[in-house]
Amino acid sequence: MKAVVLGAGVIGVSTAYELAKEGFEVEVLERREGVGLETSFANGGQISANHCEPWAAPGVIEQALKWLGRKDAPLLFRLRLDPALWAWTLRFLSQSREEKFWANVAKILRLALYSRTALKQLRDDLNIEYDHLENGIMNIFRSPGAYEHALVRARAISELGFERKILDPKQCLEIEPALKGISDTLAGGTYSPDDETGDAYKFTTALYEKCKALGVSFRFGVNVFGLEHDQWKITSAITDQGEIKADVFVLSLGSYSKAAASGLGIPLPIYPTKGYSVTMPIVDMAAAPSVSITDDEYRIVISRMGNRLRTAGTAEFAGFNTDIDPARADMILQQALGVFPGAADSAQAEFWCALRPSTPDGAPIIGRGLQENLLINTGHGTLGWTMAVGSARIIARLAKGLAPEIDLNGLGWERFS
Template identity: 40%
Template sequence: MKVIVLGGGVIGVTTAYFLTEAGHEVTVYDRQPGPALETSFANAGEVSPGYASPWAGPGIPVKAVKWLLMKYGPLVVRPAFDPNMWSWLLKMLRNCTAERYALNKSRMVPLAEYSRDTLKALRESTGITYDERTKGTLQLFRKQKQLDGTGGDVEVLKKYGVPYEILDRDGCVGAEPALAAVREKFVGGLRLPGDETGDCKMFTDRLAELCVARGVIFEYGSTIRKIVRNRNRLTNVLTDTGWKSADAFVMAMGSYSSQFMRTLGRPIPVYPVKGYSITVPISNADAAPVSTVMDETYKVAITRLGDRIRVGGTAEISGYDLRLHESRRRTLEHSVGDLFPGGGDLKAASFWCGLRPMTPDGPPLIGLSEVANLYLNTGHGTLGWTMACGSAKVLADIMSNRVPEINARDLSPERYLKPI
């Protein structure tokens, strides 16, 4: 089958890889001059199945108000006259119940675990490298209340057999020795030893090279101008290099997927939530993190990537605005400077932002859309890197008329055809 993949980020490239491995003829179109130059470019670097949780959960509306009032708060809302923003927020609020949180998390964790295992298998079969580390993730709690509130998450981890450790101060320092210098600033942590880290951009670049070696064609610098639907099938797309046709199409354009789906009269509930990161050169390896530390108070991830520290966080709801706001940089600098003083050269840090494609309930949209030959692989939110390989493998199986290795029914876009 001839397949066009729209989007060359980590989701699009992994989709292309697994589709060509399944025997399909694949072409990828992306408006950027190379792969992974938008949301996949400088994310937090975590492959963290244990933290695969929906943002919508019990108590989130109250917490959101507190976060908005914090000096270094993790949430920013910039209201706009945008019906899609308010519709998405309303749907998200409707998912902020214990019952829906449990349901949505039960859909996310198996996919994230499967994706991590698929990434491992890919690494073993191809030898691909990307500054990867397999040293786990430490969620660090500055307050006893945070540590005491881990019961619900621990129960889910137990349910799905995810290894975990509840650590006191000494245990946290054992996992991340550099924290010894600031041990008075936290009370304990939750460590997930099965989590990994790695440079998503580096991975996507190298996987794209493997794709080319297997016959995948990449058309970079090729903006999608128009998508044409005849009755309920896509016939072709208009790019900067002309009209292109295929037997099937995959929408893997992140937050921009929803814009194109609206032009087809088949809207999907995916909305951009902007995240920021800084990439800090390591100045003292002994004072830098070993793997990933999640600063629970500020919702900031601090990750070791080779000779750099990637610091990512913030949820900014501001539509498709890609402006860099210095206040967000100060939040990231505060977190990493407070926990790992002297580990990196903050003055030499680069500053970046990207748009995470979020669904209101949390799980991504993977599978056939309402258009007969258009498939979706989008809506992964903050977990695109974590879920990329598993999502791509699931979709390749669906498109090849094979039964996926995990239950993917509830990841289908069909769940939004029913009232939520």
């Protein structure tokens, strides 16, 4: 059986690997010159079941209004005539109601936990290295109000089976002494010890080598325009290099999945959400964190990756534009240096931005399409690195006709129809 995987980001490459392990002959189609060069290239690095709360949360409208017009807003809507954005925003707002929010938290958590375990297994099996650290993730809060809110959330999430340790400022410093420079600004923190970090790009390239060893073929520089189909089946991928036939097709084109799936009769409300990262060499190891930090005040994450410090954040709704706005990139750089002064060399900072493939409810779209041989694995938004291995395993099992190992309820495209 031949499977064609569309897209070679962390999702596509993980899926190719799992399909090959299930015995498929696999071909991956990718427009770039290599794997992992778009959204999977320089993300925040967190493998974070902890980050299971979607943006569409109660209070998001009030929060967005406070930020409106502020250039340093972590969540920035650039008001523009874009019907896709307005349609997406309406769906997004409808997901922010209390009961929807908690249903979304539950399904995101289910997939993130499954995937985190699957990644650990894969790493043990393959012995691949990608600057990973198993030191957990700490969220820090500066205002007593934000900390109080976090404690309420932590208690509610513990009822879903996920324990966030609650920390006072002294405990924050015991776990991450490099926070000493901001100790007097800390109201407290929460900590998820089993979460991890690692370089998604290094992981994707390492897994690419393992894929090739299993016989997976990669075609780079090929543009996918869409999928040809009859009533029941996808028959071929239509590309600028002709039609490519297979028995099974997997859609994993990140933010570009929706365009490629047009005409297939399934709604894929995926909107590109621009985020930035800055990577710098660490110059003082003791001043840099070993635990990955999420700073609630600025909505940034800061992770150590080998001898580099990476900070990532901001969400900008501005279509498919991938220009780097120097002011926004510098903003997260200064915020990270404020948390860990002297840790990294900002003169050698590398700036990056990319488009998160975001769905209104914050969960990816995973499952079968309308045609029985179409499998969808996309829309992973803020958590694509966290969810990559688990999502890939689910798709490979579905392709093989096996039941997935977790409940897929609420993860398919049907929820948007």
